[in-house]
Amino acid sequence: MNVLLRVPEKMTCSMKPAFKHRITTALAERAAQGLTRALTPLARQNEAQFVHQGRTYLNFSSNDYLGLATDPALIAAWQEGLSRYGCGSGASPLVTGFHQSHQTLEAMLCEWLGYERAILFNSGFSANQAVLFTLLQRGDLLLQDRLNHASLMEAGSLSAATMKRFRHNDVNHLSTLLSTDQTNVVVTEGVFSMDGDCAPLAELSACVQHRAVLMVDDAHGIGVLGRDGAGSCAAAEIHPDLLVVTFGKAFGLSGAAVLCDRDTGDYLTQFARHHVYSTAIPPAQAYALSRAIEMIQRDQWRRDKLRQLQEIYHTHLPRHVTASLSQTPIQPLIIGSSERAVQFATALREQGIWVSAIRPPTVPEGTARLRITLTAGHSEAQVRQLAMTMQQIMEASGEY
Ligand SMILES: Cc1ncc(COP(=O)(O)O)c(C=O)c1O
Structure with missing residues (x-):
């Protein structure tokens, strides 16, 4: 059923004049460029x-x-999770929101993808932002593929580090940008979200070895590429320092995880504000996500x-x-x-x-x-x- 939302007259003109001007100008500019976007229920x-x-x-x-989002087995798993654990998690992870089903999901991700720690987030957007905001410091050099996702670009430009972009999938260009006297962090997607092409991960990994921390956002590769769907990095036989996987695509659900070593996981648990100060994903969702991993591996x-x-x-x-x-x-x-x-x-x-x-x-x-x-x-x-x-x-x- 489509519901038409009617905005009450009073709400449309209640914005303070300064904001009102800003908002109407931005909307008019976007409309003039023919780029207005609209939600379609x-x-x-x-x-x-x-x-x-x-x-x-x-x-x-x-x-x-x-095709997992409407698979009867996955729907049944989420329903079973709801019956067992109720609806919301009730709190952020470090308060009382972290449930055994979250722990099981983290353990399954670690075993499948070969990492010591997995830290859960509500979305890939927040996972990317959390990693870059939490790990980067003033004086660091962040090098990003110029076609990286908005969540990475925005976090990088707002972070304390200096950010530079390397030409899309151009390992030689990246190599010329690496600094010898700064901490380098290199970020790429595994499969690029708007082009569908794969990053040259083996070459990238070889190029940055001992020279930079490598982070791969595999939102569009996990589940789809590699043996048992373990993603772009498994397919390229590399093991980046940081791997971000999201659950809103091939998993058929939503949420995300950052895979990393034990110390980095402990550090994110202490300091990643998107993790610490945000309500944990529902335990039933974590339960369903564990079933999704089994289906991805098996099917x-x-x-x-x-x-x-x-x-x-x-x-x-x-x-x-x-x-x-x-x-x-x-x-x-x-x-x-x-x-x-x-x-x-x-x-x-x-x-x-x-x-x-x-x-x-x-x-x-x-x-x-x-x-x-x-x-x-x-x-x-x-x-x-x-x-x-x-x-x-x-x-x-x-x-x-
Ligand atoms: C490459 C990439 N990273 C991160 C995200 C954000 O993930 P989420 O939708 O879970 O916030 C997206 C979303 O489209 C994406 O394409």
């Missing part, structure tokens, strides 16, 4: 297909890569299916397009102008296919795109339909 949007305003859409904009068929769907998608698009497509579930179609990206997304929607147009500032200027994501919940026929519809739109417009 959807029902069953975590499935491969959903109905919106009476029309059925194929959903190619979900990060639920393995190789989900990863195999993703590979098949990727191949089908690539096969059915024109060759000049497939040349730039990725080997992960994230399949961007870079269009360039924001206006044309929105037009393409609208044309797809008219054909019953839901794909989001991603525009600046989420992606660099001039690289607006369709961010298409495949999941193990899609059928081969649905992916063929996507590719063929895209091809028809390209041919009809004559611009691609």
Whole structure:
């Protein structure tokens, strides 16, 4: 059911004049750039297909890569957790919010990914911010891939360290930026969220060895790549000092963890404010997350299916397009102008296919795109339909 929220008259004009001016100016600027974003309330949007305003859409904009979000076994696990442990955790972890189910989840993550400690967070955004704010000091040099996620970029620029960006996936450029008299921290994503390409992790790891702390945010690689879904680092056979995994994508749930050594874990437990001063995730969620790990490890068929769907998608698009497509579930179609990206997304929607147009500032200027994501919940026929519809739109417009 869609609920239309009506804002009471009084609330719309109650903002203090200084803020009111700031807010209306920023909104007007965004609208003038054609970049206004809007929330669309959807029902069953975590499935491969959903109905919106009476029309059925194929959903190619979900990060639920393995199709776990609506898997009956995972739903049952969360329900079982709720029956056993109730709803909320009731407190932050260091007060009374840390439950045995959190401890079990941490232990499973450590064993699976090969670390001494796992520290849980409510989201990947807060995990990234916590790590950079807590570990970096004035005088440190933070080097980030220029396409890293907003949570990393923002934390880096607000941190006490000096931040520099290296060219995307350019290990040689990174090497020239490493300092000999500062503590270097290098941060990259495992799979880049908007491009779907993989970082050259083995080369990066070799380049920074003994010269920098390496942190990998594997939000989009965990569950999808590597043996038993252990992620990008497992696939590249590297062991970064800090590994961030998020639970809102392939795990089908939400939350995140930072994997690290014992001392770093103890340090984050003491000083990471996003961990210390925030209510712990519900124990039932931690319980469900432990079941999700088992499903990710066991269900190789989900990863195999993703590979098949990727191949089908690539096969059915024109060759000049497939040349730039990725080997992960994230399949961007870079269009360039924001206006044309929105037009393409609208044309797809008219054909019953839901794909989001991603525009600046989420992606660099001039690289607006369709961010298409495949999941193990899609059928081969649905992916063929996507590719063929895209091809028809390209041919009809004559611009691609
Ligand atoms: C690479 C990357 N890191 C971190 C996050 C934030 O994770 P969360 O959604 O759990 O806050 C995202 C979210 O899209 C992401 O793409």
